[in-house]
Amino acid sequence: MRFFLVAISLFLLVSCTQQEELKETSINSPGNINTVEFFIDASGVPKYRVIHKGTTVIDTSSLGFEFKDIPAFKGDFRIVSIDSGSTDEAWKMPWGEQSEVRNHYNELKVDLEETLENARKLNLVFRVYDDGIGFRYEFPEQAQMNEVIITDELTNFQLTVDHTAWWIPGDWDIYEHLYNTTRVSEINAISKRNHPDLAQTYIPENAVNTPVTMRSPGEQPYYLSFHEAELLDYAGMTLKVNNETLNLESELVGSDITGYKVKRSLPFHTPWRTIQIADKATELIDSKLIVNLNEPNKLGDIPWFTPMKYTGIWWEMHLGKSSWDFARTQVAGQTFSMEDASGTHGATTENTKHYIDFSAKNNIGGVLVEGWNTGWEHWIGFEDREGVFDFVTPYPDYDLEEVVRYAKEKGVQIIMHHETSAAPRTYEKQLDTAYALMQKLGIHSVKSGYVGKIIPKGEYHHGQWMVNHYNNAAFKAADYQIAVNAHEPIKATGLRRTYPNIISREGLRGQEFNAWSSDGGNPPEHLPIVAFTRMLAGPIDYTPGIFNIKLSPYKPTSQVNTTLAQQLALYVVIYSPIQMAADLPENYEGNPAFEFIRDVGVDWQKTVVINGEPGDFVTIARKEKGTEHWFMGSITDENAREISVKLDFLDKDESYEAIIYADAEDAHWDNNPTAYKITQQKVNSETVLDLKLAPGGGAAISIKKE
Ligand code: NOJ
Numbered sequence: 001m002r003f004f005l006v007a008i009s010l011f012l013l014v015s016c017t018q019q020e021e022l023k024e025t026s027i028n029s030p031g032n033i034n035t036v037e038f039f040i041d042a043s044g045v046p047k048y049r050v051i052h053k054g055t056t057v058i059d060t061s062s063l064g065f066e067f068k069d070i071p072a073f074k075g076d077f078r079i080v081s082i083d084s085g086s087t088d089e090a091w092k093m094p095w096g097e098q099s100e101v102r103n104h105y106n107e108l109k110v111d112l113e114e115t116l117e118n119a120r121k122l123n124l125v126f127r128v129y130d131d132g133i134g135f136r137y138e139f140p141e142q143a144q145m146n147e148v149i150i151t152d153e154l155t156n157f158q159l160t161v162d163h164t165a166w167w168i169p170g171d172w173d174i175y176e177h178l179y180n181t182t183r184v185s186e187i188n189a190i191s192k193r194n195h196p197d198l199a200q201t202y203i204p205e206n207a208v209n210t211p212v213t214m215r216s217p218g219e220q221p222y223y224l225s226f227h228e229a230e231l232l233d234y235a236g237m238t239l240k241v242n243n244e245t246l247n248l249e250s251e252l253v254g255s256d257i258t259g260y261k262v263k264r265s266l267p268f269h270t271p272w273r274t275i276q277i278a279d280k281a282t283e284l285i286d287s288k289l290i291v292n293l294n295e296p297n298k299l300g301d302i303p304w305f306t307p308m309k310y311t312g313i314w315w316e317m318h319l320g321k322s323s324w325d326f327a328r329t330q331v332a333g334q335t336f337s338m339e340d341a342s343g344t345h346g347a348t349t350e351n352t353k354h355y356i357d358f359s360a361k362n363n364i365g366g367v368l369v370e371g372w373n374t375g376w377e378h379w380i381g382f383e384d385r386e387g388v389f390d391f392v393t394p395y396p397d398y399d400l401e402e403v404v405r406y407a408k409e410k411g412v413q414i415i416m417h418h419e420t421s422a423a424p425r426t427y428e429k430q431l432d433t434a435y436a437l438m439q440k441l442g443i444h445s446v447k448s449g450y451v452g453k454i455i456p457k458g459e460y461h462h463g464q465w466m467v468n469h470y471n472n473a474a475f476k477a478a479d480y481q482i483a484v485n486a487h488e489p490i491k492a493t494g495l496r497r498t499y500p501n502i503i504s505r506e507g508l509r510g511q512e513f514n515a516w517s518s519d520g521g522n523p524p525e526h527l528p529i530v531a532f533t534r535m536l537a538g539p540i541d542y543t544p545g546i547f548n549i550k551l552s553p554y555k556p557t558s559q560v561n562t563t564l565a566q567q568l569a570l571y572v573v574i575y576s577p578i579q580m581a582a583d584l585p586e587n588y589e590g591n592p593a594f595e596f597i598r599d600v601g602v603d604w605q606k607t608v609v610i611n612g613e614p615g616d617f618v619t620i621a622r623k624e625k626g627t628e629h630w631f632m633g634s635i636t637d638e639n640a641r642e643i644s645v646k647l648d649f650l651d652k653d654e655s656y657e658a659i660i661y662a663d664a665e666d667a668h669w670d671n672n673p674t675a676y677k678i679t680q681q682k683v684n685s686e687t688v689l690d691l692k693l694a695p696g697g698g699a700a701i702s703i704k705k706e
């Protein structure tokens with residue numbers, strides 16, 4: 001319920017010292033945990049500060065813009081009016097980490113006007129929550145401007161101490177970097193340029209991508225995580241780091257073609273600039289700030305998408321067991337026949353049926369099929385990718401209709417795959433026909449991919465042009481009752497609240513790097529960092545569940561750098577409404593640990609983040625929607641850990657049966673990764689479970705009422 005406060009918390013302070021005139025207003029969060037102070041300095045520059053429980057966490061920071069052809073918004077503003085209000089509402093997640101979300105904030109809206117002849121207008125809106133803040137700029141309709149071309153957004157975040165930061169570089173083209181842990185004063189994004197395993201990468205500044213998470217030094221730290229919410233028709237934001245002043249400044253992703261960052265007609269507003277603020281790291285994961293700052297559901301119910309587990313013709317290609325392509329080469333204009341087969345193709349009708357059978361037998365709802373369509377023969381090192389991929393024409397050994405028929409018979413859904421190879425114009429031309437084909441076949445989800453430099457050259461994955469491409473593809477998909485899981489995507493900014501067909505995405509260094517990266521794969525600390533950084537943005541298609549940790553016989557020099565038990569725990573820890581059982585079926589057959597994957601939920605009524613520290617460990621319990629079952633996952637970095645977990649989230653006076661999938665005594669991510677033990681024990685809300693996690697290990701637990 002929304003109501004506007006009669007009393008406006010405005011107080012004008014006129015300080016006569018040093019001719020500095022401050023017009024100041026402030027607003028508190030509902031529980032008085034966080035405060036935003038806003039003022040105009042003596043030069044008319046809009047500025048703000050953020051205070052958390054009496055500690056200034058963002059010191060005086062200026063706001064503004066630079067534009068093409070017209071004067072910047074860099075000062076000469078006055079406050080015209082101030083309005084404040086409060087909202088306390090609850091909304092239902094159609095699928096998610098919990099059934100219901102509380103959206104409780106106080107809002108401050110400040111209308112500004114230039115003191116110059118033109119008197120251009122700009123508004124600022126702050127929403128202050130107990131778990132953080134969001135603010136955005138509004139460009140209201142005005143006679144003085146009908147369009148702006150933004151060349152630089154000048155949003156500053158002045159840190160007050162030299163935090164420990166978990167960061168990836170501000171790459172305009174990809175988020176698939178390992179996280180770095182350094183003080184803010186030591187962030188060096190430039191040193192991350194030219195990673196040999198990235199098909200595209202561009203790091204122009206010493207900037208970081210968001211979410212970037214920080215912990216203050218000292219005995220009683222606080223945590224900050226910077227990100228953005230509701231990224232629509234705007235460029236993605238990186239944060240430029242000043243190692244000396246500890247200031248972060250928005251650096252929008254640009255375009256070499258246009259030379260600017262954003263072009264918009266008025267009226268419009270920017271995405272929310274967000275800061276999650278917490279006293280405990282676990283509270284960052286509890287926070288629903290990012291989704292709360294998005295608009296309510298515009299699609300209504302989408303009964304055609306239900307969360308599911310899936311298998312797929314996928315890992316076998318990353319291992320090199322089979323290929324995406326049907327034939328290695330193609331002559332222009334050639335139509336393939338069976339004689340052209342190279343014999344290694346993964347996406348055959350027969351192989352797909354094998355995965356369908358396996359899924360049907362094991363409580364797994366979907367099968368992803370990559371490499372089903374023509375174009376893959378041009379995949380490697382091919383620069384001109386326009387017109388190469390075809391999203392309706394299967395290879396001759398893949399009978400799409402038969403596969404779909406067979407899957408239906410078995411109660412399994414086929415997941416479509418559209419690898420665009422970062423040629424979005426080719427994809428856009430075919431979108432309607434590709435989605436119509438899916439609709440005709442009754443296929444309701446697609447995994448899309450954008451590997452490579454964007455064609456047209458000069459656009460970047462995270463710039464305004466591509467933000468619009470990703471969003472428009474998802475909006476159109478909704479018209480065809482299709483849910484989207486994008487790889488090489490734009491970052492998640494909570495749009496899933498408004499468009500719940502945006503189900504999951506990659507946008508991080510996923511499991512695939514363990515199969516082939518030249519730097520030894522994802523180290524054991526990777527996911528304990530991801531849980532407190534990338535995961536704050538939204539669901540992750542990480543593709544867990546690799547049991548054949550050493551990847552033999554396919555990749556003798558690569559491996560997954562976790563124990564098998566940790567792979568199980570990831571189904572609970574790393575949230576997504578679609579969770580892949582990524583390994584080859586033959587690696588699951590006969591392995592008792594597979595029972596956990598068969599059993600684990602994918603849609604949740606409730607989530608409890610039990611403990612954790614970025615880069616070290618994290619434990620999460622989730623209650624399945626529609627059942628009374630709880631599942632718990634705990635993961636650690638390269639250090640072994642003993643943790644005690646109180647099961648006080650269970651219903652009082654009820655008894656439960658817990659099945660614990662834990663690392664064996666001598667398990668180790670490198671020396672002994674597949675050693676695990678399964679134990680069973682009766683538990684209730686008074687039970688304290690003592691778990692021993694091996695180096696790079698984890699534990700996965702199912703807890704069901706007796
Ligand atoms: C990169 C994606 O992340 C991966 O999952 C996919 O298999 C390949 N592209 C091919 O589309």
Ligand code: CA
Binds near residue numbers: 506512
């Ligand atoms: Ca990828």
